[in-house]
Amino acid sequence: MNYYFITGSSKGLGKSLSDLLLKDSTNIVYGLARTCSVKHERYHHTTIDLSNLDEVLNYDFPELEKTDKIVLVNNAGVVGDVKRVGNIDNQKIIDCYSLNLIAPAILTNNFIAKYGSLDGEKIVLNISSGAGRNPIDGWNVYCSTKAGMDMFSQVLKEELKIDGSNIKVLSLAPGIIDTDMQVKIRGAAKEEFSNIDRFIDYKKEGDLVAPDITAKQVLRFMTEEGLLTNVLCSVRDLTN
Numbered sequence: 535m536n537y538y539f540i541t542g543s544s545k546g547l548g549k550s551l552s553d554l555l556l557k558d559s560t561n562i563v564y565g566l567a568r569t570c571s572v573k574h575e576r577y578h579h580t581t582i583d584l585s586n587l588d589e590v591l592n593y594d595f596p597e598l599e600k601t602d603k604i605v606l607v608n609n610a611g612v613v614g615d616v617k618r619v620g621n622i623d624n625q626k627i628i629d630c631y632s633l634n635l636i637a638p639a640i641l642t643n644n645f646i647a648k649y650g651s652l653d654g655e656k657i658v659l660n661i662s663s664g665a666g667r668n669p670i671d672g673w674n675v676y677c678s679t680k681a682g683m684d685m686f687s688q689v690l691k692e693e694l695k696i697d698g699s700n701i702k703v704l705s706l707a708p709g710i711i712d713t714d715m716q717v718k719i720r721g722a723a724k725e726e727f728s729n730i731d732r733f734i735d736y737k738k739e740g741d742l743v744a745p746d747i748t749a750k751q752v753l754r755f756m757t758e759e760g761l762l763t764n765v766l767c768s769v770r771d772l773t774n
């Protein structure tokens with residue numbers, strides 16, 4: 535069996551990815567989010583607030599049998615408080631770093647400790663963002679968390695290589711997706727975020743990609759051997 539752990543499985547990209555994976559009867563999906571919206575006999579939900587690090591520390595990965603493939607998708611994320619440094623709500627800084635960067639680090643640490651020596655293919659797929667690779671004003675915390683996720687993934691890859699481990703790791707920028715995160719971005723104040731008109735235009739001009747389409751692209755990175763080699767990757771790397 536193939537086992538997929540997906541954070542943020544209740545909506546947006548995480549829900550589309552869960553729905554897509556569940557179409558294959560050899561896949562079992564474990565979803566983690568504050569709400570549950572996937573109902574399926576092969577879907578197991580854990581209600582968890584991943585910005586609360588005590589809850590993250592208390593999450594136990596289950597015992598698994600007959601493991602052909604085990605994948606952790608660190609997908610849950612928020613853009614946070616879109617404001618200039620100096621104006622940001624401090625609790626939102628803590629929550630955004632916790633959810634976007636510290637929770638994925640803890641989950642990955644526990645995932646590798648628990649499943650590292652089991653049979654089968656193992657993948658850690660971190661959902662990053664182009665925002666971790668280019669500075670965007672008003673998004674200091676978000677950009678920093680995604681840059682941190684990229685570096686976390688690169689260091690992990692070095693360690694796995696030195697240890698001769700067969701675990702694969704990717705930090706994937708998924709492109710711009712038509713989800714609630716984009717709604718939140720369009721709702722920011724112009725004086726805090728100089729790029730807001732560009733993001734309003736993305737929606738108006740139909741440039742945002744439906745999450746079901748992005749989910750199919752993300753699935754390719756978990757299944758095509760040639761796409762599992764570059765730790766820092768983007769759906770824009772796909773040529774077909």
Ligand SMILES: NC(=O)c1ccc[n+]([C@@H]2O[C@H](COP(=O)([O-])OP(=O)(O)OC[C@H]3O[C@@H](n4cnc5c(N)ncnc54)[C@H](OP(=O)(O)O)[C@@H]3O)[C@@H](O)[C@H]2O)c1
Pocket residue numbers: 541542543544545546547548549566567568569570582583584585586608609610611612613633661662663664707708709710711712713714715716
């Ligand atoms: N949308 C884009 O254009 C875009 C671009 C680049 C990268 N990304 C990345 O793609 C990933 C998915 O984003 P999305 O656009 O699909 O966002 P979304 O539609 O807002 O969904 C976010 C998911 O994260 C979960 N989540 C949020 N806060 C949580 C918390 N405290 N604890 C547990 N789960 C939490 C939500 O579930 P609950 O509310 O039920 O907890 C939801 O399932 C994120 O990492 C994002 O940074 C998105």
